[in-house]
Structure formats: structure tokens, C-alpha cells
Amino acid sequence: MIKSNKTEQCNYLIRLATDRIDHSFPCNQDQQLIFFTPGEEISTQPDFLKGHGTYVDQQGILRASVAGPLEKVNKLISVKPYKTRYQGEIGDVVIGRITEVQRKRWKVDTNAKLDSALLLSSVNLPGGELRRRSVEDEQSMRRYLQEGDLICAEVQSIFADGSLSLHTRVLKYGKLSQGIMLKVSPALIKRQKTHFHNLTNGACLILGNNGYVWIGANFTDVDRSDGGFTQDLSRVRQENREVCARLRNCILGLAKSNILLSDTSVTYAYEESMKYNIRELLQPEVQLDVALLTHQRLVL
Amino acid sequence: MESEFDINQGGLRADGRRPLELRRIRMRLGVFTQADGSAYVEQGKTKILATVYGPHQPRGKAISSSTKDVKGIVNCQYSSAVFSFGAAERKKKPRGDRKSQEASQQLRHAMEAIINLELFARSQIDIFVEILQMDGSEFCVAVNAATLALIDAGISIKDYAIGCSITVSDSLLGEDDDGQCTEILDANWVEECCPSVTLSIVALPKVVDETETKSSVILTHGSGQRLHLSKLEPLRIKALQGCKDIRTIIDEAVKNHLEIFSIATALDK
Numbered sequence: 142m143i144k145s146n147k148t149e150q151c152n153y154l155i156r157l158a159t160d161r162i163d164h165s166f167p168c169n170q171d172q173q174l175i176f177f178t179p180g181e182e183i184s185t186q187p188d189f190l191k192g193h194g195t196y197v198d199q200q201g202i203l204r205a206s207v208a209g210p211l212e213k214v215n216k217l218i219s220v221k222p223y224k225t226r227y228q229g230e231i232g233d234v235v236i237g238r239i240t241e242v243q244r245k246r247w248k249v250d251t252n253a254k255l256d257s258a259l260l261l262s263s264v265n266l267p268g269g270e271l272r273r274r275s276v277e278d279e280q281s282m283r284r285y286l287q288e289g290d291l292i293c294a295e296v297q298s299i300f301a302d303g304s305l306s307l308h309t310r311v312l313k314y315g316k317l318s319q320g321i322m323l324k325v326s327p328a329l330i331k332r333q334k335t336h337f338h339n340l341t342n343g344a345c346l347i348l349g350n351n352g353y354v355w356i357g358a359n360f361t362d363v364d365r366s367d368g369g370f371t372q373d374l375s376r377v378r379q380e381n382r383e384v385c386a387r388l389r390n391c392i393l394g395l396a397k398s399n400i401l402l403s404d405t406s407v408t409y410a411y412e413e414s415m416k417y418n419i420r421e422l423l424q425p426e427v428q429l430d431v432a433l434l435t436h437q438r439l440v441l
Numbered sequence: 442m443e444s445e446f447d448i449n450q451g452g453l454r455a456d457g458r459r460p461l462e463l464r465r466i467r468m469r470l471g472v473f474t475q476a477d478g479s480a481y482v483e484q485g486k487t488k489i490l491a492t493v494y495g496p497h498q499p500r501g502k503a504i505s506s507s508t509k510d511v512k513g514i515v516n517c518q519y520s521s522a523v524f525s526f527g528a529a530e531r532k533k534k535p536r537g538d539r540k541s542q543e544a545s546q547q548l549r550h551a552m553e554a555i556i557n558l559e560l561f562a563r564s565q566i567d568i569f570v571e572i573l574q575m576d577g578s579e580f581c582v583a584v585n586a587a588t589l590a591l592i593d594a595g596i597s598i599k600d601y602a603i604g605c606s607i608t609v610s611d612s613l614l615g616e617d618d619d620g621q622c623t624e625i626l627d628a629n630w631v632e633e634c635c636p637s638v639t640l641s642i643v644a645l646p647k648v649v650d651e652t653e654t655k656s657s658v659i660l661t662h663g664s665g666q667r668l669h670l671s672k673l674e675p676l677r678i679k680a681l682q683g684c685k686d687i688r689t690i691i692d693e694a695v696k697n698h699l700e701i702f703s704i705a706t707a708l709d710k
Binding site: 165174176178179180181194196198204206207208209210222223224225226240248250254255256302303328399 | 477478495557564592595647692701
């Protein structure tokens with residue numbers, strides 16, 4: 142039983158835990174996926190290569206070490222968990238938050254096992270100068286980016302210990318100004334050619350490969366010639382804010398139902414959500430409805 | 442002396458179970474969205490929540506020791522809610538007392554043994570276990586819950602670490618020859634309170650099953666009272682059987698849980 146206390150100012154929804162909505166829905170698949178769980182034997186044959194999510198025990202038996210479906214590429218066997226920290230790959234677009242300013246580098250939280258590094262030498266300095274970084278640049282690092290700032294960057298390389306090195310050498314990367322950041326599982330981001338999308342409703346969407354999603358509120362093209370360190374802090378209009386809020390609720394709803402996020406799925410969900418108002422999109426039934434409608438349009 | 446679980450009710454225990462029968466186990470994975478992994482486990486009336494954060498950059502105290510380490514750090518916190526005792530008494534401190542500190546240590550040892558720590562060099566994994574309701578065998582259920590939370594977080598582990606407790610009544614010790622089964626598996630609170638010895642073991646059942654070796658599979662032993670050494674081996678074997686049963690139940694639940702994600706992969710192709 143749902144109790145809703147509706148007054149003019151507030152609209153609370155209180156429900157019992159037993160009335161929880163199950164956000165997952167079945168999908169008819171052609172082939173049944175085979176899941177492996179930790180410790181389960183995959184193969185005793187020695188002629189397989191062990192990939193991620195597997196290990197070989199003392200008897201030489203290949204076993205799974207995480208829970209998920211099996212992936213086989215020729216002789217390489219790997220088990221891929223659905224929910225995990227971000228495993229970086231070179232060329233990925235990521236969104237991160239600065240956690241620390243060090244000498245010659247910033248430390249960035251990118252949802253990976255270790256904080257990523259953004260070297261001073263791999264950013265564009267304001268004014269587009271290309272030169273060796275001097276001591277003065279090191280001293281003024283905090284002027285460009287300080288703790289808590291959100292950035293968008295690309296993975297440049299992976300260090301020996303598995304941490305990532307980022308760069309913002311292209312003008313589309315850099316500091317993010319006004320908008321909403323969401324965290325979803327990295328597995329839910331669909332790998333595509335481009336992760337920057339200017340949606341038809343005017344908002345700009347960045348689906349970071351690390352599971353961080355950015356909904357930008359700047360609806361006008363910004364001049365990024367100054368290395369992307371300036372923030373556009375002009376006032377965002379009410380209708381633009383509403384578009385951002387609606388997008389946020391749609392994306393969270395899709396993520397709850399484990400639908401892959403891409404520009405298509407987000408646009409579909411946005412369109413399907415128009416029959417509800419933004420606040421209603423937080424209700425589990427509505428989220429499930431939007432997710433179902435989106436899924437239907439996606440499989441067509 | 443007659444104890445509560447004395448086998449006189451047609452071979453059944455006070456709660457109607459057979460001596461080597463487990464309580465009902467129910468679980469849910471991914472109960473929190475904030476944490477990297479989480480699990481809720483009910484074993485009878487023992488209810489436990491476990492959450493895992495990480496692997497992430499070490500913060501706070503661990504920072505100095507971690508820089509040289511090639512292996513990851515595991516951090517465990519075992520705490521019981523102040524309301525977790527049944528009978529109208531409240532626990533003064535949820536954590537920090539000797540008993541829960543010892544349990545944290547043992548939990549950490551168990552988790553360090555199953556996690557492939559070399560994959561998580563210089564990072565830290567935090568495991569928090571909260572006991573919401575105590576009804577016997579808490580530590581064992583806590584281990585199961587922590588294992589499930591690790592699986593939910595996608596952290597690479599060798600096998601499930603499964604905890605199972607076995608209890609021997611004092612009055613029945615040494616009367617092995619009368620043909621009756623004197624040990625009970627997965628004791629509840631009432632049975633644990635009787636004069637008895639409880640042995641908690643944590644094992645990797647799959648590996649035990651297939652290698653049949655006697656060494657290095659049991660991760661922690663815990664026994665409140667004294668137990669004659671000659672009794673240990675038969676108890677261990679019975680408890681290991683319990684571990685295997687629990688593993689089967691948990692494994693099935695994990696596979697069911699994975700089904701909800703299949704939609705993501707279905708559209709990917």
C-alpha cells in the first residue's frame with residue numbers, strides 16, 4: 142500500500158520495504174548465458190590462456206575468480222564481472238574529480254583502483270602556449286585546477302602499478318563548469334566512437350567510460366581556446382535546469398534497470414519520460430515504465 | 442544433565458531441526474548503491490549486513506605503509522548493533538570491545554586468504570560487517586556475508602570463504618559409543634548458551650573437495666571452551682560438510698542474482 146501525503150508544498154512517498162519494486166525485467170534471449178562464480182572450474186586443459194577474472198590453482202585447473210559471464214577470444218578465457226571498479230584502457234574518455242595537487246601533477250579520482258595522475262606536462266596551458274613547464278607553472282597549478290574540481294580527460298597511458306595517466310591535450314577536454322555529475326557502474330557505459338553528445342534538447346552529455354556521467358548545463362558553445370580552465374558561471378535558465386534534472390532522473394532510472402547508457406538510450410528515455418513530470422520520475426514505478434519503454438524501442 | 446538440544450525428541454533439536462541440519466539461509470546482493478559491493482544475509486534469525494568499499498587509493502592511517510607494498514591492504518570492521526541482542530538488553534558499544542576486535546582480526550585473516558591481493562597492489566579494500574540481530578553463529582554468517590559482498594564488488598577471490606559452526610554438548614562429551622549423534626551444526630543462540638563447546642571454522646569448500654588435503658584450508662578456528670584434541674578431526678569433517686552445503690546454497694543465489702544483469706549484455710550484441 143502506498144501512502145502519499147499530498148499537500149501543496151510537499152509530496153512525500155513512504156512505503157514499506159515489502160512493497161519495493163523490482164527494477165529488473167526479463168528479456169528473451171536467444172542463447173542462455175553461462176555464469177561462472179568464484180572457485181568454479183572452467184577447464185582442466187592446459188592449452189588455454191588465463192585472462193582477467195580467472196586464475197590457475199596448484200593442480201593446474203583454470204578457475205573463475207569473479208562472478209559473471211564467460212568470454213572467450215580464441216584461446217584467451219576471461220570472466221567479466223558486471224559490477225567492478227573501472228579498469229582503464231588507453232583512449233578512454235573519463236570524468237574525474239581532483240583530490241590532490243602535488244608537484245607537477247594532479248591526483249584525480251576516476252573510480253579506478255588507484256587515483257589517476259594528470260601531469261602538468263599533459264595539459265594545455267592557458268593561451269595555448271607550447272613550451273617547457275617552468276617552476277612558475279608548478280607554483281600556479283592550483284590556479285588552474287584545485288581540489289574538488291571536475292575534469293574531463295582521456296587516458297594517455299597506464300603505469301606499471303595499474304594507475305592511469307590522463308591528458309587534456311585536446312580542447313574538448315578540460316575543466317567542467319556547471320552541470321550534474323552522476324555515478325553509475327562502468328559496465329553500463331556503452332563503448333562508442335564518441336562519448337560527447339550534444340542532445341537535441343540542448344544539453345550536452347558526457348558518458349565517461351569510468352562510469353561517471355556529466356550532464357552539462359551550458360547550452361551555448363563555449364570558447365575553449367584558453368586551455369579549458371575557465372568556468373562559465375553565467376546563470377542557467379530555469380528551463381535548461383529542468384532539462385538537466387529530467388535527464389538525470391532518466392539516466393538513474395535506466396541504470397537501475399541495467400540498461401546500457403548511450404546517446405540513443407538516453408534520448409529515448411528522455412522522450413518517453415515526457416508524459417511524466419520531473420518529480421514523478423523519481424518514483425520506482427515510473428522509472429520502471431520509462432526503462433521498459435526505452436528497452437522496447439531499443440530492441441526494435 | 443539434560444541440555445536443550447539433547448536428542449530426545451525423536452532425534453530432533455529444540456527448533457525442530459535434525460542435528461546436522463542448517464537453518465534457512467536467505468540473502469540479497471547489492472543492497473546499497475553507494476558501496477562497491479554489499480550483501481544481506483539471514484541465517485535463521487541471525488541477520489547481517491556486509492559492505493565493501495574499494496579497491497581504492499589508501500587514505501588515512503594506511504597511507505604510509507602502503508607505498509612500498511606490492512599487495513593490497515584489507516581493512517575489516519566487525520560490529521554488532523546496540524539492539525542486536527534479543528532480550529531487552531542493549532550492547533554498550535557497537536564495536537571496539539575485545540570480542541569484536543578479535544572477530545575483526547579473524548575476518549581480516551579469512552578475507553586476506555581468499556582475495557587475490559597481488560592484483561590490488563598499493564590499494565585498499567574496506568569491509569564493514571554489521572550484525573543486526575544475533576541468534577548464534579554470528580561470526581560464521583559474517584564471513585559468508587563478507588564473501589558475498591566481495592563477489593558483488595567484483596573483487597577477484599580464489600573461492601568462497603564459508604563459515605560454519607559446530608557445537609558439542611558438555612554432557613555428551615565422551616559418550617560417543619552410544620551410537621547417537623552428539624554434534625549439532627549451526628547452533629542458534631539458545632543452543633550456544635547451553636554448556637557446550639562451539640567450534641567455528643572457515644573453509645574454502647570447493648578447494649577442500651577437490652584436493653582432499655588436510656592442510657591449509659581452514660582459515661580460522663574459534664572455540665570458546667576446551668576441546669579434546671582427539672575430538673577435533675571428526676568435528677572438522679562434519680563442519681566441512683556443513684560448509685559445502687552452505688556453499689551450494691549461496692552459489693545458487695549468486696547465479697540467480699547475476700540474471701538481472703543479463704539485459705545489459707543482451708543489448709550489447
